[in-house]
Amino acid sequence: MYPIDSLDNWHRGQGLWPDVAAEDWNNWKWQLKNRLTKLEHLEAHMQLTADERVGCLFAKDKLALAITPYFFNLIDREDPDCPIRRQVIPRAGEMLTAPEEMLDPVGEENTKPVDGIVHRYPDRVLFLVTDRCAAYCRYCTRSRLVSNAQDYNFHPEFESGLQYIREHPEIRDVLLSGGDPLLLSDRKLDHLLGELRQIPHVEFIRIGSRIPVFLPQRITPELCEIFKKHGPIWMSIHVNHPSECTHALRDACEQLTYAGVPIGNQSVLLRQVNDDAEIMRSLIHRLLMMRVRPYYLYQCDLITGSAHLRADPRKGIEIIQSLRGHTTGYSIPQFVIDAPGGGGKVPINPEYIKEITDEAIVMRNFSGDEYRYPLVAGAKVEKSADAPELETLLV
Numbered sequence: 001m002y003p004i005d006s007l008d009n010w011h012r013g014q015g016l017w018p019d020v021a022a023e024d025w026n027n028w029k030w031q032l033k034n035r036l037t038k039l040e041h042l043e044a045h046m047q048l049t050a051d052e053r054v055g056c057l058f059a060k061d062k063l064a065l066a067i068t069p070y071f072f073n074l075i076d077r078e079d080p081d082c083p084i085r086r087q088v089i090p091r092a093g094e095m096l097t098a099p100e101e102m103l104d105p106v107g108e109e110n111t112k113p114v115d116g117i118v119h120r121y122p123d124r125v126l127f128l129v130t131d132r133c134a135a136y137c138r139y140c141t142r143s144r145l146v147s148n149a150q151d152y153n154f155h156p157e158f159e160s161g162l163q164y165i166r167e168h169p170e171i172r173d174v175l176l177s178g179g180d181p182l183l184l185s186d187r188k189l190d191h192l193l194g195e196l197r198q199i200p201h202v203e204f205i206r207i208g209s210r211i212p213v214f215l216p217q218r219i220t221p222e223l224c225e226i227f228k229k230h231g232p233i234w235m236s237i238h239v240n241h242p243s244e245c246t247h248a249l250r251d252a253c254e255q256l257t258y259a260g261v262p263i264g265n266q267s268v269l270l271r272q273v274n275d276d277a278e279i280m281r282s283l284i285h286r287l288l289m290m291r292v293r294p295y296y297l298y299q300c301d302l303i304t305g306s307a308h309l310r311a312d313p314r315k316g317i318e319i320i321q322s323l324r325g326h327t328t329g330y331s332i333p334q335f336v337i338d339a340p341g342g343g344g345k346v347p348i349n350p351e352y353i354k355e356i357t358d359e360a361i362v363m364r365n366f367s368g369d370e371y372r373y374p375l376v377a378g379a380k381v382e383k384s385a386d387a388p389e390l391e392t393l394l395v
């Protein structure tokens with residue numbers, strides 16, 4: 001019924017850059033240095049639509065344009081609606097704004113005790129350690145500060161962030177994000193993770209990064225040694241579409257997991273990218289093939305200029321419903337809406353509960369059939385006829 005995936009169908013190789021020495025291609029610094037960051041760079045390789053051309057000219061005031069050669073290769077240059085293209089090439093829609101849109105859609109600026117720390121939940125913090133990424137997602141929820149196109153002038157102070165965490169014993173979980181933490185040098189990451197590990201109440205450390213997807217070359221043996229040394233370090237990557245699952249990403253995930261880094265994936269539900277049950281099914285199956293556990297599926301935040309990319313959340317519910325029970329439970333992410341203004345992540349689920357009374361919970365299973373699970377409160381408990389007297393058992 002569903003086509004079986006094959007690694008033979010996954011992208012590999014240097015694509016448009018066949019003559020670059022493998023040594024350079026596989027070097028993350030070469031990839032960064034050769035990023036496509038201007039209209040002219042893109043137009044040297046492909047024909048842009050008028051919509052995209054306008055978007056590229058406007059990007060410098062909103063969120064920088066940058067695409068690694070590796071990721072650019074995943075674009076279908078013949079298809080103006082290519083789902084990879086929609087994620088990283090700006091469109092004129094970024095210049096528009098809808099009344100419900102915001103520059104800080106999940107209210108991070110209101111829960112910022114020191115620069116770089118967002119403390120919204122009681123036991124965990126988001127620690128923003130850089131404002132730079134290897135490539136920029138056009139729906140970035142933190143575009144107000146990321147890439148500094150809007151002159152936010154983010155200057156992360158590692159020491160004040162660390163000090164805040166040291167002084168708050170309730171913080172047991174630290175999530176490094178940004179920007180992309182894996183753009184920091186090995187030396188800085190080693191230092192940062194070492195300092196966090198020295199804080200006795202910090203039990204859980206994770207890194208949110210799209211580097212394995214944009215720049216898998218960054219996952220080097222040296223970096224993996226750092227994760228091993230300070231482990232367990234968990235990682236959340238960000239894959240949206242099955243075409244992003246390449247041999248290079250698979251190799252990067254393998255190195256990370258061999259170094260003891262459990263990996264989850266956070267996708268954003270995006271219009272004409274992955275708001276489709278078959279695409280999502282293919283994506284999550286590929287993630288499992290790479291040892292990656294789908295974690296969250298996010299409804300796109302109400303970031304200014306994102307209307308052209310936001311999908312209908314009802315589609316998200318429908319997708320989850322089409323997966324639950326129909327495929328491996330491990331592959332199904334939790335669909336969430338990060339509540340506008342700062343309420344945190346709210347799970348959004350298909351309705352399986354028909355009714356709860358004092359007697360029973362009445363539910364529908366994955367194929368729509370109704371079942372009833374009786375509750376203890378309503379149960380009529382009696383001794384069965386052939387059972388021994390309770391008193392004889394209790395002595």
Ligand SMILES: *Cc1c(COP(=O)(O)O)cnc(C)c1O
Nearest residue numbers: 118119120121124125126175345
């Ligand atoms: C998403 C988020 C976290 C982590 O939430 P989990 O549900 O534990 O993954 C922590 N802090 C902030 C501010 C967040 O937005």
